[in-house]
Amino acid sequence: MSAAATATVTLSTKHNLSLPTNHHINKSNIGFLSENSVRIRPLSVSCSRPVKVLATAAETPVMEASKSKSSAVPTIVDVDLGDRSYPIYIGSGLLNQPDLLQRHIRGKRVLVVTNTTVAPLYLDKVVSALTVGNPNVSVESVILPDGEKYKDMDTLMKVFDKAIESRLDRRCTFVALGGGVIGDMCGYAAASFLRGVNFIQIPTTVMAQVDSSVGGKTGINHRLGKNLIGAFYQPQCVLIDTDTLNTLPDRELASGLAEVIKYGLIRDASFFEWQEKNIHALMARDPDAFAYAIKRSCENKAEVVSQDEKESGLRATLNLGHTFGHAIETSYGYGHWLHGEAVAAGTVMAVDMSYRLGWIDESIVERVNYILKQAKLPTSPPEMMTVDMFKSVMAVDKKVADGLLRLILLKGPLGSCVFTGDYDKKALDETLHAFCKS
């Protein structure tokens, strides 16, 4: 029995949320494995809430005035990676609790890396959280252009330029303030500057909060492919202030939900059931619903990553829907669809194929389609996609081994999946033809 399976959650239910009082990671989730498959086992992730008093009045005197807002106790997910373990703080108003960040600052110099969209919204707030009641700390910032197309070496060099021109030394801390692109670039810069400095993540999109927060993947794109240059590098902490979601565009919000839904499907049936009951609260940006969804997503990912930090097999199960989705992103062109939108359509295709193989009930197919539609996510690929487009991209997928494409497919009751190359190729063909006009 894992720690997560016995953790008691005591979030308030003031918004009529249906919140379970405990989680069951059912033994039946891990059945139905065939050869060449990866078995999923829950492991050492603990959830503690409430936590100890986080700041004394003496340490953060100026926060007293806004005490009613800042006294919210964060949910904490501990990511267990030995001496690289770190906490994820989740909650509303956490940027008004300076101690959460300040306890993880080493040295006296901080470099905040953000972009032109996020800086006007949150940079001042973050600088304040880093320095209030802490006059010894000085903060520099570098504001990068916004967008996946700037996730390159030229833009990364601007971070190094700023760090070096500011004469930062090894005891400085880099802070990533933004979505996945900023988190990946700032993390890789932190991994490489002076061969590694401290790093804190403040993700401001659902996608970054539920995906990039856990796993330590950092990096940049090469003109010939995404995320080809980078490092595995863990932060000192991740701070998720759910208030930052108030400024997130609707499509970005929904895109992140695609990953949330994925966690339920691959390994956590009760979480999926909770999502079905609370999808309206999530779409209405209810902060408590989001805090819970982010927490369970991070816990699920942390359990997987704790067992497979460097992605040797199990971690691949996090890519449900991503193989089909990646084909859509590559063929349709990045920027037309958001990542989560492509993943949503890809998930529907993976679920369809699982059903054709006779591995899941029809009811699961219907439930996946229904929840994605409620989340205003696509449930089929763009009309321009052809069978050949899918096949040509999938042929060079990282998960191809010895000419065999391994896929993440659902198998068994809700919340069970396999990572396998051992499936009837006819089912894949049928799925592709069912979703493509040609």
Add this chain to the structure above:
Amino acid sequence: MSAAATATVTLSTKHNLSLPTNHHINKSNIGFLSENSVRIRPLSVSCSRPVKVLATAAETPVMEASKSKSSAVPTIVDVDLGDRSYPIYIGSGLLNQPDLLQRHIRGKRVLVVTNTTVAPLYLDKVVSALTVGNPNVSVESVILPDGEKYKDMDTLMKVFDKAIESRLDRRCTFVALGGGVIGDMCGYAAASFLRGVNFIQIPTTVMAQVDSSVGGKTGINHRLGKNLIGAFYQPQCVLIDTDTLNTLPDRELASGLAEVIKYGLIRDASFFEWQEKNIHALMARDPDAFAYAIKRSCENKAEVVSQDEKESGLRATLNLGHTFGHAIETSYGYGHWLHGEAVAAGTVMAVDMSYRLGWIDESIVERVNYILKQAKLPTSPPEMMTVDMFKSVMAVDKKVADGLLRLILLKGPLGSCVFTGDYDKKALDETLHAFCKS
């Protein structure tokens, strides 16, 4: 008692070398420590020689013809870093023993990174060693321009370009063939490509063999400073074929000896005494003398790095002479003096200062000067250097902490040093004025 202290060395003495049969790391080496100093303790480095049979005829049939040359048994230094441990193979003709490299190749694809100077000399030989009797392995190569000024991001990108255009996957291996610049760049490329692939070093200069072989420091320069961007990343193995020294220019050879001499001075009196007896054999490029000098250097560095992989203090002692030397390199301009030449002059200055502090006998000052002169290394800085030049560069040294410059100085009997900021500043002033005209 460390493993090194009891290792028995059984090298042949056919060149009238004075080779000790065992090493003593004397307890007295670690005395004379003051506050703010770092204590040196020998640790788990083992030397095994002879080793098991390295290749069967069935595995490497084509090598039978050259058996007399290739059957030399390498000296092995094991660098003990837990799950990142690796062997250093040292000896003559090792590039004629394909199994040494092939046992460390993972996957079927190899990328050799080398430069325009080394490629014509050794690239074919290395490709042959990688592929002979091993038709499944395919080798790509990228040949970079030679020189410190190309140790930059633009040149590094050529390595990524080649790896990506060649569609290398995570199971490939990068091989660095060349001196320190190639080792540092290839290592950082390996650390970053797909977030980390396997890496083998084949250093071809004395400097790279005795310094870059151990420690895992990789990286590139920024226009504002050296080695500011990089990673700590350990190789799968290091292969040192002492035959490659036959093509090394005299100045490069002597430059590497400055680091060899340093190891004796900071922690290994018997090694320094061996150097005094064998400096003529080293200058005559005697392969057995070099094999021994490289082995003891690697063992000494490995002991230090095993205790302090990420350079938190002890590892700084490896920088004897480097603070003064760095001031020379920076003021005089990189490229005029080789790194080891600047280190030699810097070592003389550090030794002079240690004597002025009353920390060492005059005999040590004389012995250091004498051996460096025999190695045809400079024993004073270039005439253009002024006291102000030294002071301005030393003020921004990485080892300055809270305004105090910490230096590596000799203290006690031969082979003992301290890393300390606790010294009489007058001695530093006197040393600078003694070696500068103004």
